[in-house]
Amino acid sequence: MTDLQIAGVSKAYGRGRPDEAPVLDGLDLTVPSGAFAAVLGPSGCGKTTLLRIIAGFLRADAGTVTVGGRTLAAPGTHLPPESRRVGIVPQEGALFPHLSVARNTAFGLSGLDRAARRRRTEEMLELVGLGGYGDRMPHELSGGQQQRIALARALAPEPAVVLLDEPFNALDSALRAGVRADVRAALRATGATALLVTHDQQEALSTADLVAVVRDGKVAQCDTPQEVYRHPADPWVARFVGDVVLLPGSADDGTATTALGRLPLGPAARDAGDGTVLLRPEQLQLTDAATAVQGTVTEVSFYGHDAMVTVDVDGLATPVEIRVAGFTGVRPGQRTGIRVTGEATLHS
Incomplete structure (x- = not known):
């Protein structure tokens, strides 16, 4: 099981100043094993801070993060990022420009012999629809292809959770829908639990199984896209997710x-x-x-x-x-x- 459990997570950047509101304020969120969830909210609501805490790049002030019952973060516990089995797809791909597509994809595959690394790399490239592209360099790819390689790199080590940090922002509108569909299909094929951070309402509603709307450091509503749109928790949520x-x-x-x-x-x-x-x-x-x-x-x-x-x-x-x-x-x-x-x- 790879369910993601976030309970009572808080984080402030004000070094204890009484006038500094926390970025995350006792946030709770549960993502079932194998589900694709979207964290949706306006700028400054704590989306990226939450992603960094799950990944291990940032320590929470309070609360716990567990995956499949394994504690990643809690009072007195902070596993380093490399020990969390969490994959990340950043904005704009962030591929290594001096490495080939194959070497980018295989970057996180440690502990495997050369033949196993090659097999896993080929499997991932086929999964994202770029089989045969292994010898190309990142600058030879389109923006959409680069994002697919970033996903292949994140999935190659078989992570328990995949975090997607607004990965479609740099794509034009005509390309964005197709890449979103391809990413969703690849995640479904691996069965990974995924969390997409976005401020794009259409992206969240059309891609995710669950949508968590974040306001002032808390989850204002978490439900299926249909329920969030048709039965919003309050007028603010209603206005934020659509006309x-x-x-x-x-x-x-x-x-x-x-x-x-x-x-x-x-x-x-x-x-x-x-x-x-x-x-x-x-x-x-x-x-x-x-x-x-x-x-x-x-x-x-x-x-x-x-x-x-x-x-x-x-x-x-x-x-x-x-x-x-x-x-x-x-x-x-x-x-x-x-x-x-x-x-x-x-x-x-």
Whole structure:
């Protein structure tokens, strides 16, 4: 088993100054064996600090880190990085420019004879789709290929956990999705437990089995990408992981009364009370039909695969955003009806 357990981990850089807030503040996180988890959060929330503590590059002030029941860090215990069985894929590959692809891949393979090292290297290059590239030099590879070699190098020693430190940032958007899919497939093939550190919401939601949203040094929510997106823990998480429509509302008998009408709430909704109702822009639809909710289009932002339409709703102080597929033909100044689909979420 290679499950990753992080319990009560704290870290501050202020040398004990009372005005210095900790970067990590009693953070808890569990990643099951073989799972791919993403740690998602804004700059400065502690993502990279957490990764460095797991890798052994940094000592935590408090808390424990275990992998498969083996303690890597705890009060009085700090295994050195080379003893942790933790592989790292850094930003931009960080390959050794003077070593061939094969020698880069085999860099961490100590204790094996030459034939075994060669076999393992060839296996890893085949795994990441670069079989036959062993004699090339890093400067002869594309950015995506360099990231695949960095992954092969991290996987070659058969680590218990693989840490990925925003490894796709340097890639252009057209290449990024393909490399992410290849990396995910390679990790699945080895069965390694993986932790991706990122600030890219789409990257986390589309790649990971679990998404841990970090805020102020703690995990604000950890769940499947679907649950984090559809049932965020609070409005801050909702705004951070995607576009959101927030409305004042009053709940009663499993529904909420809002400016967009009476909306069904999810099964975890409170029985009654006032709060903030959350919807995603794709749950709102434009309609020509006469509906109880009407508004005026004020802006249309076209993105190719979809468009975001901003509407001033009659009787609502703030505009709402509606995501529609492709080009709809609507224009600013046009009157429209609005229909809501699916369940809403209510937060106090």
